Every structure is written in structure tokens, then in C-alpha cells.
């Protein structure tokens with residue numbers, strides 16, 4: 001029984017919810033479940049996996065932001081400046 005408790009606390013410490021990557025909490029029976037959604041979410045993934053995926057997502061975000069910056073940047077010129085550029 002003691003070993004089982006140690007195992008679940010290790011799981012709680014080293015793993016996160018497989019679906020939403022939230023912390024795990026222990027149910028009354030000692031079973032680790034998603035701290036946010038309880039038994040609605042099933043399974044868990046290692047903390048290091050989540051860390052690696054978040055770094056990849058951050059890199060993807062940076063690349064997307066860089067690639068879309070010409071489209072995303074709002075034009076800061078005033079209406080008068082734009083009209084002047086257009087020759088009015």
C-alpha cells in the first residue's frame with residue numbers, strides 16, 4: 001500500500017494531464033486525475049514532454065508572427081498622410 005502511494009505521488013509530481021496539460025490531483029482512492037476537469041480527462045503525459053511541446057509551440061508562434069508581421073501590423077499613418085501619399 002505504501003509503495004502504491006509513493007507511485008501515485010511520483011506520477012502527480014512528474015506527469016500532467018494528457019489532454020489539457022494541467023496538474024494532476026489525487027482522488028480519494030489515490031488515482032491521479034486532471035486537477036481542472038477530474039475524470040472527464042483521461043491519461044497523463046510526462047512533464048518533460050509538455051515542456052518540449054510548449055517550446056516547440058513557442059517557436060511555431062514566433063515563426064508565424066514573423067511571417068505574418070506584414071499582414072498583422074496595423075498601419076500607423078494618419079488619413080491625411082495616406083491621402084498625401086496618394087497624391088491628394
Ligand SMILES: [Zn+2]
Nearest residue numbers: 017020034041
Ligand atoms: Zn485535463
